Amino acid sequence: MIKKLLCALLYGLLAPALIGVGYAAPSEPDFQAVKERYYKEHPGKGKFGDLWEPIPIQKYWDPKDFYKPPATVSGEVTRESCVTCHQAVTPGAFHAWENSSHAQLDRIRNLSNGQDPRFYKKEKLAEVEKQLVKQGLLKEGEPLKEVGCIDCHGSVGAKAIQHDKDLKMPDRAACGTCHTAEFAQAEAEKDQEWPQGQWAKGHPSHAVDWKANVENLIWAGMAEREIAQGCDQCHYQQNKCDGCHTRHSFSAAEARQPEACATCHNGVDHNEWENFTLSKHGTVYFTQGKAKWNFEVPLKDALTKGGYTAPTCQTCHFEFQGEYSHNLVRKVRWAFNPQTAIADNLHHPWFESRKQAWTQTCAQCHSPSFAESYLTAADKGTIEGIQVEQEAKKVVEALYKDGLLPGQKTNRPVPPKPEQDAPGGFFQLFWAKGNNPSHVERVYADMWEHDLIKLYKGLFHANPGGFTYTEGWSPLLRDYTLIMDENTKLREQAGKSAATGALSLASQRTSDEGDPARWVLGSLLVVAGTLVIRKRKP
Amino acid sequence: MIKKLLCALLYGLLAPALIGVGYAAPSEPDFQAVKERYYKEHPGKGKFGDLWEPIPIQKYWDPKDFYKPPATVSGEVTRESCVTCHQAVTPGAFHAWENSSHAQLDRIRNLSNGQDPRFYKKEKLAEVEKQLVKQGLLKEGEPLKEVGCIDCHGSVGAKAIQHDKDLKMPDRAACGTCHTAEFAQAEAEKDQEWPQGQWAKGHPSHAVDWKANVENLIWAGMAEREIAQGCDQCHYQQNKCDGCHTRHSFSAAEARQPEACATCHNGVDHNEWENFTLSKHGTVYFTQGKAKWNFEVPLKDALTKGGYTAPTCQTCHFEFQGEYSHNLVRKVRWAFNPQTAIADNLHHPWFESRKQAWTQTCAQCHSPSFAESYLTAADKGTIEGIQVEQEAKKVVEALYKDGLLPGQKTNRPVPPKPEQDAPGGFFQLFWAKGNNPSHVERVYADMWEHDLIKLYKGLFHANPGGFTYTEGWSPLLRDYTLIMDENTKLREQAGKSAATGALSLASQRTSDEGDPARWVLGSLLVVAGTLVIRKRKP
C-alpha cells in the first residue's frame, strides 16, 4: 500500500484516487428503510395507468403489481414438496438451483482454502446471516441451511405455503432480504442528481427503469400491448434481480461476464455489446478471458486473482474510485444519449470529476495520459455528432412548422394519448399511421436515437469501425443526406406549386423561396426552440 | 416416474404430456422403403430444370444429380490407400476423421463406464450393426471395424474402388445406411400436412429444402447462377447431412451446439441465431454452457447429465412431448413466415395442440403459466405486425393496379421466366432491372420478408430489443413510413399531372384524387385480393 502510494505520487497528480478503498467494507444498510423507500417510490402502473391494462405475461415483468398465483395447484406445499415436485415438473429450474450456491450453503461455509476463488462467499454468507438475524428471520448463531424454493417464492424460513394463495415471484426487496448490501447499493442510483437537470433525479438508471417504461408516453399509449411488453423485458430491473442473475442459478460468475449485459445493452439504440465485442477489450476477453480468467472471483480481484488482462462491462461500470458496487451511475456523464445540455456543461465540476474518475478506471491498465486523451477525443467526437444531428433537427422542425411534410395537411393522424404530435419525436420510432410520421421525420428520429447514440457508444467503448463507419458517423451522414434532399425537394415543390397555384401548402412561405442562395443558408437557420423533441427523459 | 406423474397431476392439467416417453425406443425403420421414397420424391433439377444448367460447384450441393468423379486420379484405390494418401494431400480432412467416432469404433465399443457421456454411442453402434446385418452389409455377429473414407465415398464395407469411376459424395441415403433411425425421422418431415393448406405438404422443412430451392421461380429464372447457388449452400439439407454434422468429424456434440444452426438460421430473413444469442437463453449458454455443459450427452439427458441450465436450438426444436428426433416440424406453427392464413386459424386444434406441446417444452424450466402467457403474447404481437404489413401491402398493390409506380409505364422490364410480374413479390428481393421493382415495392418486400419475420422470430426467441427495436417492429414502421410517404407523393403528383395534362399516367383515377379526405381513408381501402404476392410457398 505504501508502495502504491509512493508510486502514485511519483506518477503525478492525475491519479490521486488510485489510493482507493479496494473493496468497500461491508456496509450495514437498514433493510427496512431501503425496502420502504423501494415500495414507496415504485410507480406500479405509473401515472398513465388508466390508459392500459396489463396482459398476462406482464405479471412476470412486474410481479409486485400483477402477479397472482395460479389456481391450478391448490393446497399446502411444504419446503420439501416444492423441491421434489419441481424436480419432476420443471427439471431445468431444479437442476440449475441444485448446482447453485443457494443449494450449497454448507459447502461454502466449509471452505477452508482462502485461495478458492469462491472463498469470499463465506464472508458474504456470514453477512447474510447477520442480516437475517437482525430482521428476526434467523436465530442468533443459527446457520442458514439452504435457500430453497420456498424462501424466495414464499417467505424466508417458511415451512409451508398455500400454493394458490401465497406463491409469489420475488421482487428486488425479496432478494434484498438476504442481499441487503447489494439491494441498498442498487437503490442508491435513485439519489443521483444532474447538475443542470439534464435528466430527472435518479434517471436514467436500473433503479427507475420500470418507471421510465410505464411513464413513457408512447409505451402507455400504444394499442399493441404485446409489442409494448417487449420494452418491459429489459425495463424490469427496478422490479427484480434476475435480469443479470438469471433463474435459477443466480450465478455471480455468470453476471460478471459481458453476455449478462448483452440481452438489453445491444442494438440500434445502444450497441454496447457490439462495441465491446469488436473492441480490443473484447478480443482479449474472447480469446484469453474465456479460456483462462476466473469469473468466480469478485470484481475487486479481477486483475489479480482473476487473471483478467482486459476489462469487462462489469469491471468498469461497477467501479468508482477503486470501489465496486451495484450502483452503476456514479461515473455516468453522457448517460443514455448525447444532448446539448450535456455537451455545453462538460466543464462543470460534476462532469469534470466524473471524467477524472473514468481516467482512474482506464488507468488501471493504460497510462493516465492515454486515458485522458482518449476520453477527451471521445467527448469531442460525440459533440461533432451532435452538430450534424442538430442541423438536421432544425431542417425537420422547419418543414413541420411550414406544413411541408408529405401528407401533413391531409393524412396526419394524431398519435394516441398521452402522446402529442411533434416532428421527429421518440414516439415515431414505435408508432406510425398514415403520414405520421413522414419518412423524413422517422429518419431524423433514427439519427438522434440510433446513429448519434451509436456514435457516442462506439467512441467510448473503443470500437473504431463501429463509430466511424458501420454505425455512428457514416450512417448519421446517410440519414442527413436523405433529410437534406427531402428538404430541397419539398421546398422546391412548394415553390413550384405556389407558382402554379395548384396547392396552397406553401402559402405561408415568402417569395424568396425561389432564391438559390436561401438554401445554401438553410442549414444555418436557427429555428425557435418551441418544437421540443420528446426524448426519453421522463 | 410415479413421482413425476403425481406432481404433474398436482401441477394441473396444463402439463399432462410431461408424462412423456423420454427417449423414444430405437425404432427399426425399413431402410429400403425410406430410401426408395427419398429418391422418388427428390426433385433433382425440379420442374424448371430446363431453364438453368448447373455450374461446377453445384455438384457438391446436389451430388446425387451432378457429381462426377474427377478424371485427375485414375485407377483402383484400396481402403488403406484412401487413408494414407489423403493423410498427405488433405491433412485437415484426415485429422478430423482420425479423431472422430467413425475412426474409433473400438473405443466406443469398449466403453465400460456408463457414466461416460458417450456411453450411449455404444448402444447406437449396436443399432447400426444390426441395421447393416439386415441390409446384408455386415455378417451377423461381425463387429463393424471402422467407418473409413471408402465406406461413405464408395460403398459400405468395400475393399477398393475405381477413384475416377466409383467415387461419390454421400447423400442422405448414404448416411442413412447406418444412421437409419435418424434418416427415417428426418424424412418423416415430409408427412406434415397443414390444416388449411397454408403450405404444401411437407413444407417448409429440411426434408424438402432442395425442392423449395430449385422450384423457387426466381432461383430458377435468374441469370446470375453463382449468386443463385448461394441459396443452395443452405438449401441442401434434403441432399446431405453435413449441414449440421460437418465433414469430417461428423460430431454429434458439435451439432448439438447452436452455432451448428447459425450458418443458415441468421440474418435478414430469419434471425434465429441473433435472437438466441441476445436472449437470456443465449446469455446462459455463452457464460455457463460453454464453460460447463457436456455436449457429448444426448439431448434427452441435457438437463440432467449434461448440466444444461438453459435451452439450445436443439433442445427445443428436436423435442416433441418429451421425445427427441430429427423430425423438427412437429411443433411448427408460424413456420417460416407470419401470414394471415395462420393468424386466422390459431384456434384450430392443429395449432392449439402444437401450442400446448410448446408449453410443455418451455415448462421444463418455466411454469406452464409463464409459458402459456409468453406464447400467447408472442402470437398476438406477431399478429400486430401482420396488421401493419397488410396495410402497407394494400397501398403498394393499389399503386401497382393504378399504374402509379415510378417508371411503371416506361421502364418496367418483366422478370425472367418462370417468374411473373407482381408488386412487392419475393423475386424483387433477388432481381431488379430498370424500375422493376420500384423502390417502394422493394421496401414492401423487405417488410413482409424481413421486418415481419424478424418481429415474429424475435418475439418467440425472447430477444426483447430485437423484436421491439433493432429488428422487427420499429424497422417495420420505418418501412411503413416510406411507403405511406411515397403513396401520398405519387398520388398527389398524379393528381397534379392530371390537372396539367402533362402525363396520362393517372388517367384511370377519378376526380376525387384531390380530396384530402381520400388519403385519410387510403389505408383503410380494401383492395381486391387478385394481386397475389408470390411468397416462398412452393
Add this chain to the structure above:
Amino acid sequence: MIKKLLCALLYGLLAPALIGVGYAAPSEPDFQAVKERYYKEHPGKGKFGDLWEPIPIQKYWDPKDFYKPPATVSGEVTRESCVTCHQAVTPGAFHAWENSSHAQLDRIRNLSNGQDPRFYKKEKLAEVEKQLVKQGLLKEGEPLKEVGCIDCHGSVGAKAIQHDKDLKMPDRAACGTCHTAEFAQAEAEKDQEWPQGQWAKGHPSHAVDWKANVENLIWAGMAEREIAQGCDQCHYQQNKCDGCHTRHSFSAAEARQPEACATCHNGVDHNEWENFTLSKHGTVYFTQGKAKWNFEVPLKDALTKGGYTAPTCQTCHFEFQGEYSHNLVRKVRWAFNPQTAIADNLHHPWFESRKQAWTQTCAQCHSPSFAESYLTAADKGTIEGIQVEQEAKKVVEALYKDGLLPGQKTNRPVPPKPEQDAPGGFFQLFWAKGNNPSHVERVYADMWEHDLIKLYKGLFHANPGGFTYTEGWSPLLRDYTLIMDENTKLREQAGKSAATGALSLASQRTSDEGDPARWVLGSLLVVAGTLVIRKRKP
C-alpha cells in the same frame, strides 16, 4: 514426405505445390536494412500534413511522429522501478506482462519436452538472441534474461532511463529489434506490385495502412479530427504491432484466434469477421475449436499438433504454398474491393497463379476440385455484383453530369481540401453538407463500398446467407432500386419542368426526354469515363 509427394502426384497436377516447404527456414534478415527502409518509407503526416494537426490521442496511433513523454513523472527510473511502480499504478498492464512470455524467458529456455506446444518458442528465443548479438545488444553466449518495460519503452538492455525524456511507445522497428524475421516479413508486403496497376505498389496492405490513412483525401481534409482518428485506430498497423498482439500479453496464441482480426475486419466495408463467424468454418471454430484446439502451437502445426478441424483467418491468410509468414498479401487477388480492372484481368498469370495458391490452401481440407469450383463461383459471383454496381454508377454519373441531382445547382458546397467534388465518391461516406452528397449519390457510394464488398467477402468466406441475402446481393439490389427510381423521377420532373419553364435545371436535356423508350435504354447508356469515382486507391 515421399508419401506426400507420391500421393500428390497421384492426386493430379492441380496440387503440385503441396510439396511445399512447411515452415520456412528461419530467415536471417538484415535488421538495419529493414529498419532503414521502414523509416524511409514511413509517411509521417503524409503529403497533406499541412492540412491537419494531430490531436492528443494520435500520439498513441503514430508514436514515432507524435509521442512525447509526459512531464508528470520526472527523473531517472530503473529497470526494476519501472516494474514495481507500474505494478501499483497500472496493475492490469503489469499482470498481463507478468504472465507473458516476455517475463518468462527462463521458463521457455528450460522447456525440455518437445511435445509442449510452446516448445517452438525455445528456438524462437535462440533466434532472437542471435539477432541481438548481431546488433551488439547482447553479448555472445549471454542469455536474454527478460523483456521488461524498459526494453521496449526505453531501449533493449537499458538499466535506467529518464521517464520524462526517454520514454517511448514502441513502433514496428522496436518490436522488430528482437522479432526481426516477423518484421522483415511484414515489411515485405511493400514489395507487392499489381500487374495492371490496380493499386499502387505495396497497397493495400498492413505495411502501408498508415500511409493509406493520412493520404486519404477526406481523412486529411475533414474538420472533425476526433472522428478521423477513429480511422487511425485500425490504420496504425504500419506503425506498431499491438493491433494483433495486444498489450501487454503480446500473446501469439491470442493473435492466432480470429477475434484478433475482428476489431478491424468487421462491418459495413469488409465484414470478414461476420462471414467467418457465420460460415461452417466458424461453426467448427466456435464449437470444436474453442473447446479443444491448441492455439499455442505455431500455424504450421495447426492441423496436426493443434488439432484444428477448420481454418481460421490466420491459417489461410498467413499461408502461401505451405509456408506461413507475416506477409499477408501473397495470395491477394480482389484485395480490398472488387473493381473492373481486376475482373477484366483474372486470366492474367499473376491472378491465375494466386488462384492456384488459394486452391492449394483450401485443398488442405477440401479436394482441389471443390476448391477450384468454389473459387471460380466466387469470382463469377463477384463479377455479377460488379455489373449491377456499374449500371448504377453510370446512372448516378449521368445525373451529376446533367445537373439533375437535388440541390445540385443551388445547395452543393464543395468538400474540404484536398478533396474535390465528384458523384458517389468515397468522401461522401464521411462528409456531407447541404445537398452534397445528394442521397442518391450516398446510396451509390454504399453500393460500391459496402454492398459490393460484402457480396465479395461473403462469397469468398462461404457465408451463404451473407452474400445472397443479408448483405451483398440483395442489399445491392435494394440500393439499385432507389437509384433507378430517383433517376426516373428526376428526369421526369426535369422534363415536366422544362415543359412548364418553371426551372431551367434540365435545359441541356434534349426533347427526347419524354420518350418512354429512352428510359428502357437508360441503363445501357455508356457514359464517358471522365468522372472518376475517388476510391481508396492511393
